[in-house]
Amino acid sequence: MPTNLLDLDAAGLTEFFASIGEKPFRAKQVLRWLHRFGEGDFDAMTDIAKALRVKLQGEACIAPPSLLSDKKSEDGTRKFLFDVGGGNAIETVFIPEEDRGTLCISTQAGCALDCAFCSTGKQGFNRNLSVAEIIGQLWQANKALGFDPKGERIISNVVLMGMGEPLANYDNLLPALRLMLDDNAYGLSRRRVTVSTSGIVPAMDRLSRDCPVALAVSLHAPTDALRDRLVPINRKYPLADLMAACRRYLPAAPRDFVTFEYIMLDGINDHDADARELLRLTREVPCKFNLIPFNPFPQSGFRRSGAERVRRFAEILMAAGVVTTTRRTRGDDIDAACGQLAGQVLDRSSRTARSRKSMSIVEIAS
Ligand code: SAH
Ligand code: SF4
Secondary structure (H helix, E strand, C coil), X not given: CCEEHHHCCHHHHHHHHHHCCCCCHHHHHHHHHHHHCCXXXXXXXXXXXXXXXXXXXXXXXXXXXXXXXXXXXXXXXEEEEEECCCCCEEEEEEEECCCCEEEEXXXXXXXXXXXXXXXXXXXXXXXXXXXXXXXXXXXXHHHHCCCCCCCCCCCCEEEECCCCXXXXXXXXXXXXXXXXXXXXXXXXXXHHEEEEECCCHXXXXXXXXXXXXXXXXXXXXXXXXXXXXXXXXXXXXXXXXXXXXXXHHHHHCCCCCEEEEEEEECCCCCCHHHHHHHHHHCCCCCEEEEEEECCCCCCCCCCECCHHHHHHHHHHHHHCCCCEEECCCCCHHHCCCCCCCCCECCCCCHHHHHHHHHHHHHXXXX
């Protein structure tokens, strides 16, 4: 099997070239071709001797996930659907703003964590994405957006907030993050790369040691009783542990605060008392809040909090001096908003075996 070079960060490429009897500086050359210039054809790598190019054609390949569709929202948001084989497809979203362009990347086909309000979670889990499939989303999006290696960056920020839990796919996330930061590849600053996690505490500690980037934590509830229901991983890593992990993360982090994401669910977690409880909970964690109006999807069973409720909730947090923003919903006309990413996932967890059973009963009944 040829080695897919998109699976390798700088260290991996250096090892690969050593393994085929080539000098380490080749790794840097090829890294630049692949990621800085987005080159997908060995023959175009003109400063590499013909003989080595022929060798590479035999031993290696450049295989990003293939683009299935590219939809454009009225507000300029773009949603890309990529085939990752075996009947699975994943989604990537580009969100243009005046001062930046943000790419929202997926890390798993589905998600095993089953948060109550998340459409990815509802689909179940198939598998982790490979490094090539994670970084390949950036590689492909750059191409689709018409990037010019010498011109201005179209994608200035990356958020790992698409389908899946990034920290549950740590081993593949890490080389992908390193490529995003590598000056010979995408050269993004650590502040402009954000990992969003539902709170896998041990992996947060690893990330702070291995590759500290900006951190967003999906909080969604001020108490363990409620968070256990909304974000089931809380049963394993409850709020006290999560807050302690946030504090441990910050000294190494490129920003001096954690962003807490908080989905606003009508009548569930959006009372004034919840906001006050949040302030108590996060008292010792330098943080900002990002309130996310819930984006509905079929059979979610939740409603979005009203605009006035969200405003009042934000007001309570801000009155206590905590910077609070409310996420503007983007791309919902093409189902590209937070929590609407579904792609296509052939679930392999026991969860769908259960719901499939009940589905077939319904089918029989009808
Ligand atoms: N697994 C990671 C990253 C992907 S989810 C995490 O949970 O943080 C990215 C963000 O979208 C999370 O904050 C998540 O809570 C939010 N989200 C999920 N479902 C949503 C929905 N239906 N409406 C709005 N936001 C949602
Ligand atoms: Fe997974 Fe994040 Fe969705 Fe929870 S919110 S199910 S962790 S993708």
